Amino acid sequence: MLNPIQQWHTLSKRRRSEALTFYLWITPWLFGFLVFQGWPFLQSLYLSFTDFRLLNIPQFTGLENVQRLIADERFWKSLRVTSFYVLGVVPIGNMLALAVAMLLAQKLAAVNFWRTVYFLPSVIGGVAVALMWSFIFNPDFGLLNVALGWFGIRGPGWLTSEAWALPAIIIMGWWSGIGPQMVIYLAGIKGIPSSLYEAAEMDGANGWHRFWHVTLPMLSPTIFFNLINGVISAFQVFDPAYVLTQGGPNDATRTYSFGIFEEAFRLSNMGYASLQAWVLFIVILVVTLFVMRSSQRYVYYENEVDE
C-alpha cells in the first residue's frame, strides 16, 4: 500500500488534474474543518489546563482545573442529572417510537395522517416546546395535574419540584423525539423482506413470535443507530434547562451542557468549561463505544454493506 504522496507520483497527468480538482472542491469543507472543528478541538484541550477568562491571555495552570473538577459537587451532580436524563429519554423514547412504527407499518387507513401527527412535534423548536409544556406542567392549573386529579392523584409541582423537574423534562424529550425515530423504524420495518414473515408463518409463529424472532433481529441495526444518535443528542440537552428552569430547582435540571454554558458564558470560566466539554466528549465517546461493543451481541447484519 502506497502512501498518498507515493500515489501522487504514480498518477497520470489527467489523474493528477482530477486529484487537484478534488482538493480544490473540498477546500470549503477542509477550511471549515481546520478552522472551526479540528483546531478548536485541540485548542479546547489546551484551554482545559489553563485559566482563561476571555479577557486575559490563557494562563497554563497544570492540573488545577482537573483537581477543581474532581472536587466540584455541581459538576458531578450535572453528570448524574444528564445520565438520568439519557437513561430516561433514550430507551423509553425508543420503545414508544418503535411501538408507533409497528402500528403504522400495518396496512391501515389514514397512515399518512397519523405519521404527520406523530412527526409534527419534532419540527417545533426547543423554546416553543418548552414554553408549551411549561403551561401543561403548571402545578395548579396545568392540564397534567388536572388530569391526574380526575384519578384522585395530587400532582407534584413539576418544574418547581426538585424531584419532578427532571422527569418533566424527560416527558418533553419523549414527546419531541418520537417523530424522527419513528420514521427511521418505519423504514427499517418496511425493509424487512416479507419472505421471512411468510416462512415464520408457515412454521406456525404467532404475531408476538414474528415480532420477537423476525422483526426485532432484523431491526437491530436500526435500533442500534437510533440508540447511538439518541445518546449523543441526549447528552447535549440544553434548551429545556435554559428556557424553563435555568438548571433549578437546586440544580436538579442543571444538565451537563447547561453547566458548560453557565461556566463559560455566565461565569466566564472558559478554561474550566473547556475541560468539562472535553470530559463530555470522552463520556460520549465511551458510552458510544460501549453501545457499539454491546451491540455486537444483538445487532444482526444480514450482509456486509457494499460501498
Added chain:
Amino acid sequence: MTTQSPSKPAKPLEAEQVARSNALWNMLRQIPSQILLALGGVLMIFPVVWMVSASLKPEWQIFVRPIIWLPQDWHKTDAGSSARLLNLYTIPNDAGVRIETIELGARVFTTVVDVAALGRLRSVEAELLGSPRSERIGRATLSVRELSGERLVAVGRDGANLLVVPLEDVREAFNAPLEEINAATSTGVAVNSLSVQAVTFKTAGGEQKVVNLGPQNERALMAEKTIASTAQLVPAESLGISESLPLPNNTNGIRLEQFKVPGLEGPQLLLERALWRPVLDVTALRKNAKTVNASQLKFDSVKGDFNGAKLETAILENGDRIAVLLRDADQMLTVPLEVANQIVLVPSASLQRPVLETVAGLSVRVKDFTLPTVRDETINFSRLPNAVGIIGEAQEKALVIPANRLRGVLDVPKDDVQKRSSLDLKWRNYSDAMARDFAGATFLTFFKNSLVITILSIIGHLISCTLVAYAFARFRAPGKNTLFVLVLATMMLPEFATLVPVYKIFRDLGMVDTLTPMFIRSFFGNAFLIFLLRQFFSTIPRDLEEAAFLDGATRFQIFVKVMLPLVTPALMTVTIFTFLWRWNDLLNAAIYLNSPENYTVSLGLRTFMGQYVGEFNLLMAATTVASIPTVLLFFFAQRFFIEGITLTGSKG
C-alpha cells in the same frame, strides 16, 4: 344439470360475499390499532392545540379552574351610560324558553312547613334512615330519606334520633328567606308528645307557625336585560339608609333592599359598589395636555364636574379656563375644558398594566383599558377608551337602578342561572404580541434576523455541501478515503467540545453580537449533509457525466447542469434540515447575540417569557407564530422530511 343449477347462481354471490366480508374484516382488524394510534395522537397533538387555544384566550381564562377549554366571551350589556358592562345571564321563563337577564341580587332560602302538617310526627333512629337526597317537591326543595320503602323528611333532632314526617304530609312546604327565619324567636311546640322548634313567620296572609326543614338554597333575582339601560352611577356616600321593601309592579311581593338617593326619583336598587377612576384617552391626552407653571394660573377654587370626575379648574393669563389634571410641585398638567369633557369614569378593576409615560414633561400613569369584545349590539364602544391616562383619585361609586322601572323580577334557583357566553377568539393577542417592544426591537425584527440567518445558511450549505459531496462521490485522489473518514468523524464531535475556542475566534474577529457567527460556518459545509449528498450522488450512473464530458463540458459545467438537477430531492432535504436547525437554534443565539435588535425568534421568545410573566396569552401567541414557519415547511415538504430522515437511518 340439476346438481349444478343451484350452485351456479350461488357462485358469484359467494365471491361477492367473500369480498365483502374481507373488506369488513379489514375494517374491524384495524380498530384496535386505530384506537391506540388515536390515543397516542391525542397526546402528541394536544400540547399544540392547547397552546393555540391559549393564544386566543383573554389572559384570565388561561390559569383557571375549572378549565375553560375554548376561548370564551361572556355576553355583556351596558350599565346605563356608564363604562361598566354587566354580565348577561340566561334563565328559563315560565314557558321553558331561556331569556336574557341581568342579576339584581341573590337571596338564601330555607324550606319551611306549617306546624299543622306535622300530625304524623315520630322519632326514628338516625342509623336506620338512608342518607338524604335533595328533591324538588312543589314549591320547595326537600331532603328526602328512606326507611324500608317509606319516604320521610326530617324536621328536627331528638337525641340520637331524628324526628320525621311522611313526605306526602309536607307537600305544602315553601321557601322562606333564611335571614328572617334565623331572626325570628323559636319556640318549642309539642306534637305527639315530641318537641320541635318552630318560629313565627310573617307572610302576606298573616302569621304562620313554621318549622325549618332545610336544606338551604340560593335563589337569584333576575331582571330582563332592558333594565340595564336605566342604571346610573352615583357617589357611594349619597346612598341613604336602606329599607327592605316589596318590589313594585307585579313582582309577587318579593322584598329587596332599596335606597333613597337624593336627586333620583323613587327607591333605587343597588347593583354594586366599586372603585371607579377618571381616565382620559391617551391620544387625546398626548395631543392636548400642556404643562403650566402655577404662577401663570389664577385659581378661583371652582371645581368642574367632568362626567363624574371632579377636577380643579383655573384661569390662564389669556382668560381661558382650563382643567388641572395633575400637579407635580408647582407644575400643572392641564387640558382645555372641552378636552376635559372627554374624561370618563371606568371601573378600577378593568384597568391593567400600568406604564409611566411622560406627557408634556410630567409623568402620567398609562394603563390598558380591557376593551371588551362583546356580542351585544347595545354597547356603545365609542364611549370606551383604549389606553388611558389616569388622572385624579379613585372614587367609590354605586351603580343603581330605579325600582319602579322594573317590569317584573324573576326569582329562580341559582342552578338555573347560566352565564351567556360564546366562542370568542382574541386575535388581538397576536397583534399585541407582535407589537411588543423589546428595547427598540419587536418580534418582526426577530423574524427578520431568523430569516436572514436561515436563508444565508441554506445558500451556504447548498453551495459548499454539494461541491464537497460531489468531489467525494466522483473524483479519484490520493488520501480521499482518509479525508472521508475525517468527515464522518466530525459527525460524532459534540458541538460543546469546540464551543469556547470558536467563540474566541469570532470575538477576535469582532463578530460577537452580529448575525455572522450564526450562518457563516454554513459556507464551509456540514459533515452530515455532505455524507447525505454523497450517498445521493453515488446512486447516479456515471454514463450521463461521461456523455457530457465527451461533448466537451468542463467538470464544473457537468456538476451544475447535469448532476445538480438530478439530486433536487436531496437539495430539498438539505434545505429543510438547515431550515430546521437554524430556525430552532437557541444555543448559538444565546452565546453570540446580546442586543435585542440582533435576537432571533428563539432567543426573543425566551426574553419575552422572562419579561412578561403575567401575559401568558401573548406569550403563547408569540410561541405559535414562532412555530409557524417550520410547521408550514413540514406540511408542504413532508415527503422530503421523511425521505431525508429515512436515508440517514438506513445508512446506520
